Amino acid sequence: MYNYPLYAALGDSLTVGVGSTIFMPNFVKCFHQSLESFFRQPIARLVFARNGATTGEILESLSRPDVSQAVGSARFITLTGGGNDLLRAGKVWLKTRDNTFILSALHESFANIEQIITKIIDLHSSDPEPFMIRILNLYNPVPYIPESHIWLETFNEKLLSLERFAEVRIADIYHAFYGREPHLLARDHTHPNPLGYRIMADTTARLGFAPVALQKI
Known part of the structure; x- marks a missing residue:
């Protein structure tokens, strides 16, 4: 189906690249470059993301035939979600x-991400080739807002269980950005700027590419 190993990027505005510029790479482009540099060969790339997407909407997108087919074939998968x-x-x-809404959002978004992961693994169940999933936690x-640190640390700790x-x-994008947010966010004070996206990609790439990297592709 694909001439080269496939990288599929799932997510929200962070995968879209909102906050970057036309001439500066966003997270997906930077991480794609890291893949091609490490494996020293071309890697195909498909992006399935929408600005404002919630974890529930990302989960729902996996029911689309084009998305499920690509994700089920991808050797490399990244996921951004939960921020919205x-x-x-x-x-x-x-x-x-009222913390009720925050607690509910924390629970539901983690549950959705867990379902996204199990769905991806299920899509690969008939494929013996190794693949990797990298989830970016939330900066x-x-x-x-002092309370925000507690919310995000709670969410990010739950992600580690995956x-x-x-x-x-x-x-761990949270700690990569911690204390540097004013320098790494775009003018909207919400999305990363080009430097922020580069740090996100480098932080993700430093995790390595196992289990794919354990054998030739």
Whole structure:
């Protein structure tokens, strides 16, 4: 189906690359470059992402034949998600100071990501070729809100439990951005700027490419 090993990028605006510029690479392009540099061969790339997508919508997208076919064939998969779920809940919290909405968003977004991973693994069940999934955890676009650190650290800690799947590693974007947010976010103070996207890609690439890298592709 594909002439080269495939990299499929799933997610929200961070996978789309909102906040970068026309002439500067975004996360997906930077990570794609890391793959081609490491494996020293061309890697095909497909992006399935939408600005504003929630984890539920990303999960739903896997039911589309084009997405499921590509993801089931991909040797390399990245996932960004959860930020929109928490941002929506955070807006309600700012008005009400009711943690119920935050706690619900934390639970639902993690449950959706867990289902995304199990769905991806199921799509690969009939394919003996190794593949890898890299999930990017969440940085903090509102570090001036003290409670936000607790919410994000709770969510990111839950994500680590997904490393029980051999294919999954979690890229720690939260700590890569921590204390540097003003320098790594775009003018909208929400999305990364080009430097922020480069750091996201480098942080993810430093996890290595196992189990794919354990054999030739």
